[in-house]
Amino acid sequence: MTHDYTSHVVWTGNRGEGTAHYRAYDRTWDVAVPGKAVIHCSNDPLLGGDPGKMNPEDLLLSALAACHMLWYLHYASDAGITVTGYEDSPIGRGEVGRGGAGRFVGATLRPVIRVKAGTDLALAAEIHHRIPEVCFIARSVNFPVDHAPRFIVED
Structure with a gap:
């Protein structure tokens, strides 16, 4: 079974000259999926982007973790x-x-997971090793993903 995902990416960085020269435009855009909140994005700050906005690397890492x-x-x-x-x-x-x-050459997921007292923590930890077999994003990336979970047991 296949299904499609859609998105609408709109460049918002035209300062009036378009791409007339390399420094004439901003590396900003909006991600607008119909019926969902718009995400304002920018290039990686290492490449001159706005550090207050999501960049493609942030979005990929967040999608993987989610x-x-x-x-x-x-x-x-x-x-x-x-x-x-x-x-x-x-x-x-x-x-x-x-x-x-x-x-990307790798990622480490570092979840902090709150569980009820009496939880089998070995089983809770083992679950992480099954997820790469089914997670849509993990199955789509070509770099290793490690897991370093921490559990907090609640009364």
Whole structure:
């Protein structure tokens, strides 16, 4: 079964001259998916972008972490593990080669997961290893993704 995803990307960086020369335009755009909030984006700050806006690398890393989280919650529920909180501060590692071409070379997801007392923490940790087999984003990237979960047990 296949299905489509849509997006609408609109460049917003024309200062009046278009791309007449390299410094004549901003590297900003909006991501507008019908029926959803617009995301204002910019280039990576290392390349002169606005550090207050999401960049493509932020979006990819966030999508990877969110997909992992959603599958984790699903598998935890199936396993009888009650998760009461989940947050992640993933780290993506990139490299820039000759000529400025960059790529991700790896990422580490670092979720902090709150679970109820009595949770089998070994099982809770093992779930992370199943997710790369099913997560749409993890199955689509060509770099290794590591997992460094931390569990907080609540009474």
